[in-house]
Amino acid sequence: MSDSSPQQSTPWQQTDLLALMAPQPSAAAPRAAPSSSPATLLILDTETTGLDPAQGQCVEVGAILFAVPQRAVLSQVSFLLPVNANPAEAINGIPAAVSRLPQPWQAGLHCFNAMLEATDAVLAHNATFDRQWFGIDPLPPVTRPWICSMEDIRWPAALRLKSTPGVKDLALAHGIPVWAAHRALTDCIYLAQVLERCQDLEALLAAALEPRHTYRALVSYAERHKAREAGFRWNEPVAGAWSRRLSDDEARALPFAVQRVHPDGHSATSASPASRSEPGPAVAA
Secondary structure (H helix, E strand, O other): OOOOOOOOOOOOOOOOHHHHHOOOOOOOOOOOOOOOOOOEEEEEEEEEOOOOOOOOOEEEEEEEEEEOOOOEEEEEEEEEOOOOOOOOHHHHOOOHHHHOOOOOHHHHHHHHHHHHHOOOEEEEOOHHHHHOOOOOOOOOOOOOOEEEOOOOOOOOHHHOOOOOOOHHHHHHHOOOOOOOOOOHHHHHHHHHHHHHOOOOHHHHHHHHOOOOEEEEEOOOHHHHHHHHHOOOEEOOOOOOOEEEEEOHHHHHHOOOOEEEEOOOOOEEEEEOOOOOOOOOOOOOO
């Protein structure tokens, strides 16, 4: 008996009601990526024993090599790294004793290195956190450009996402069932499925790779909601201010004034919204 389903399931999921309702990748010919857009992405996630690399270790790496024009997964790998203790076990569910069981993690790391060499850019959700673990033995340094799917990609407004959405919210907004969380490869799979469904992925990636700088919002205490709604965070990365990484064009398009902050924490030039030329009020908590 032939399958009467209106759509075929993706390689990642079985045909069910959620899959039938989810937007599916177009069957059209692969789109040529703009020269500023990567042709391949290494979707990456880590699980760690803490938040600070000076005190914690990376306990798991997951990665998927993804072809952008074809919206296709090329290869994937996941492996544990041995650790003596895992204070974050309650979050990631990885007992330290399990990480030390015999398994070919060196071969997994070798595969990861080969995938890293084959990619044009690395994509991670909250890339600021993940990138800090690379270059610390045994993980290699990453010389490819980083794209943060939480901070750098401006997801379509029709999805009604927060300005900095979580992986689960991003998946659900694209009609992707969420069955687990806090394991590295699982989160990579969610992101790969999201990218499969993006009709304008090349444009989103090209925009995400534009140079970005840290800006502080020049808003009063009464207007702090404007900064929050625009994705600015209080006290991070700039202490005592609402701040966010933006391209210069994004900074100029904001409905309030902002000020660029140098990596050393000193303020630089100000950018005012297009609708007004005067600087905004001073920052307030």
